[in-house]
Amino acid sequence: MKSNKIGIMGGTFDPVHIGHLIIAEESRVNFDLDKIIFVPTGEPPHKNLKNVTSAKDRYEMTLLSIMHNPYFYISDIEIKREGLTYTIDTIKYFKKRYPKSEIFFIIGADSLINIDKWKNSEELLRESKFIVAKRVGIEYSLLEERINEINDKYSKIVFSVTTPYIDISSTDIRKRVKNGENIKYYLPLDVEAYIKKNRLYR
Numbered sequence: 001m002k003s004n005k006i007g008i009m010g011g012t013f014d015p016v017h018i019g020h021l022i023i024a025e026e027s028r029v030n031f032d033l034d035k036i037i038f039v040p041t042g043e044p045p046h047k048n049l050k051n052v053t054s055a056k057d058r059y060e061m062t063l064l065s066i067m068h069n070p071y072f073y074i075s076d077i078e079i080k081r082e083g084l085t086y087t088i089d090t091i092k093y094f095k096k097r098y099p100k101s102e103i104f105f106i107i108g109a110d111s112l113i114n115i116d117k118w119k120n121s122e123e124l125l126r127e128s129k130f131i132v133a134k135r136v137g138i139e140y141s142l143l144e145e146r147i148n149e150i151n152d153k154y155s156k157i158v159f160s161v162t163t164p165y166i167d168i169s170s171t172d173i174r175k176r177v178k179n180g181e182n183i184k185y186y187l188p189l190d191v192e193a194y195i196k197k198n199r200l201y202r
């Protein structure tokens with residue numbers, strides 16, 4: 001029987017946008033993943049909490065964004081956890097919950113370059129496989145070096161997926177909303193409506 005493969009799409013998702021959704025879907029298709037679980041962060045270890053929207057709003061927006069994709073799921077595991085949330089704990093949780101599955105953590109190229117600063121990074125690199133999202137049109141020589149280094153040490157645990165170059169970021173969306181600029185089609189329409197209704201990022 002074919003083994004079950006699960007992609008874990010961790011992110012602050014403040015807010016989630018089509019860049020995240022494209023990365024998740026491309027990872028699913030390219031690596032034949034059976035499902036993708038979106039995991040909005042609770043208290044991101046690397047961010048000043050004062051600047052991050054409530055976990056409830058980020059969770060709701062992420063939920064709205066995945067509703068039309070039958071392969072996409074969401075977990076509130078990091079949101080429910082008290083204190084700072086670390087990826088190593090999340091990976092251990094999913095490995096325990098799905099002992100027969102192969103787990104892939106999906107991250108952006110910039111994050112992989114800095115992964116040695118994450119909590120228990122060596123253990124994390126042993127415990128999980130990673131899918132790194134690269135964008136077409138960007139020179140990634142440093143990333144290639146990093147991928148090779150990690151793969152030499154941990155025997156092929158990093159894979160990359162290339163997505164179209166779409167210059168959308170959560171930071172940019174927050175700025176646009178603050179300045180009263182248009183964000184239509186930057187994110188799913190339901191998420192745009194949620195932002196308006198709840199007056200986020202004003």
Ligand code: NAP
Nearest residue numbers: 009010011012041046086087106107108118119133169170
């Ligand atoms: P971030 O530092 O805000 O974002 C890094 C870059 O990657 C941004 O360009 C971001 O785009 C993009 N991105 C975000 N999530 C992505 C994903 N799943 N796949 C591909 N690209 C993604 O990252 P973040 O969202 O806060 O954190 C990403 C994940 O890494 C979270 O699960 C977080 O808990 C984990 N993390 C763990 C540790 C640790 O355990 N010590 C440390 C750092 C991060 P946008 O800005 O548009 O979102």
